[in-house]
């Protein structure tokens with residue numbers, strides 16, 4: 001699937017000093033979905049193959065408020081740590097992806113059903129007439145093309161994300177697991193992701209320490 005590039009008036013970049021060191025912060029307004037997204041770039045990725053990449057779906061509750069019912073905040077931190085260890089890589093932070101694309105209000109509405117009726121992350125969405133996953137990875141593909149990344153090692157536990165990016169012309173050379181520890185708070189969510197959404201989550205079968213995730217790689 002070919003589509004348009006990002007207009008030069010819709011992109012700006014500057015160095016961003018963080019607790020993990022300096023990244024290149026590339027903010028862009030996507031020509032298709034209209035959201036403002038950001039790519040955090042470490043090191044030299046232009047023209048490179050097998051660049052370590054995370055496409056992270058916005059999760060205000062997990063990423064900003066460190067909620068423990070999902071593993072988004074831990075994955076965000078682990079992905080940035082992995083990019084720093086590698087010395088080069090890209091984290092694309094995708095807006096408009098709350099609750100796998102249903103939005104923040106709807107996501108919190110699903111939390112009510114999860115807490116009061118014991119529904120899982122899938123059934124709590126369909127119970128209120130909403131789709132399970134409507135995230136679009138076109139913006140990630142467009143910014144990776146803008147950055148000149150030739151192929152990626154994708155940090156994700158979701159095989160469907162590999163094919164979603166490939167559909168936009170991103171070459172995915174491997175998938176790197178990004179596993180966070182199981183806790184009493186997130187075990188139901190992780191189990192539903194494994195059993196209902198096909199995510200590869202071996203830590204549900206035994207302890208996996210944070211930070212070991214990117215060691216083993218599997219073909220995408």
Ligand SMILES: [Zn+2]
Pocket residue numbers: 059061062063070071072073
């Ligand atoms: Zn989350």
